[in-house]
Amino acid sequence: MASTKIHAIYTDDDILMQAVKDTRAKHYHIEEVFTPFPVHGLDKAMGLPHTRLAVTSFLYGLVGLTVAILMMNFIMIEDWPQNIGGKPSFSFLENLPAFIPIMFELTVFFAAHLMVITFYLRSRLWPFKKAENPDVRTTDDLFLMEVLVENNNIEEMAQFFKNTGALEVNLINK
Incomplete structure (x- = not known):
């Protein structure tokens, strides 16, 4: 089954944190966030449950x-x-x-x-497993938020992410 995702790319961790909060307030489903370094408070902002x-x-x-x-x-x-x-x-x-x-x-x-x-x-890290990073720039200096489109308007979502400070907004069909 094909799923459509939006990749919003950010240049700063503070802008990313605010974008995550705005995205959750808008009730969009954040699939994953890729960062070059750990961002303090990102798990809480994404609404992830506490680890056991x-x-x-x-x-x-x-x-x-x-x-x-x-x-x-x-x-x-x-x-x-x-x-x-x-x-x-x-x-x-x-x-x-x-x-x-x-x-x-x-x-x-x-x-x-x-x-x-x-x-x-x-973490499903098996020996010889290929990396699942959607954009190699997130290992250097950029932040990527992956959001499912589901039944939302794609143009409206793209404009929303541009307004949150995204450097790029890419539509990905898998």
Whole structure:
């Protein structure tokens, strides 16, 4: 199914922010915004929901902590208890002060590595994937707002984006 989009190109991030706010007020559907650098507050201006990545990071950290506790209990207490430096090997709680650095490191390790994997899967960044950037100038110095036309008047939308300060307004049929 073909969809028609308008690409409005801006030269300044402040002009882009105001254009995003005006576009949302006009009830046009912003598909995506491409910027050469992160623009503070753009996600809120676009109306994007809050991310749940912090919750997943916490859960991944708990998985790492659980693996660390189970691994150290099995290796150092149950399977092969050893007297190292006169420290007791009778229970996990007696050795807890020595185990804290290992638990911390594995918590951070699991959280960091699983978050990277989650980020790549969520962003659909597969190995050898082609870039989906519609205009290469957005990697240098321009900002692009991609808006769906849907059932709106194309000429009216183009004039609206020109009035918001767009340098170029291009109609894209895909």
